[in-house]
Amino acid sequence: MTTVVLDTNALMMPVECGVRVFEELDRLVTDPDPVVPRAVVAELENLSEGAGEEATAASVGRDLAERCRVVETHERYADDAVVELARREFDGYVVTNDAPLRERLAERGVRVICLRGANTLAVTER
Secondary structure, three states: OEEEEOOOHHHHHHOOOOOOOOHHHHHOOEEEEEEEEEHHHHHHHHHHOOHHHHHHHHHHHHHHHOOEEOOOOOOOOOOHHHHHHHHOOOEEEOOOOOOHHHHHHOOOOOEEEEEEEEOOEOOOOO
């Protein structure tokens, strides 16, 4: 299995971008093991309490997180929790469309999967 860490906006992509995240992961990664930090689940829960499209996307993302293995981290902020998991020894990927987070991960040599085109994901080069 290949570890694939999903951040908050990755789980919100189905509503915000029309991306079928898990189908795309199956296309890109052999035997993906989707993982979500507990801080990401908390952020989705918080965002889902609002109104509008963002709240709807977060609610859907929270439901999608149930298809993932939820992992505890020392970090409480979602992006920091994603980076913490990426620091752990794994030869996997992080799914995010967050540009500052992608930069932090790239500095650490982490392979990132992000949006390419209207509703397709792609692996970025290290």
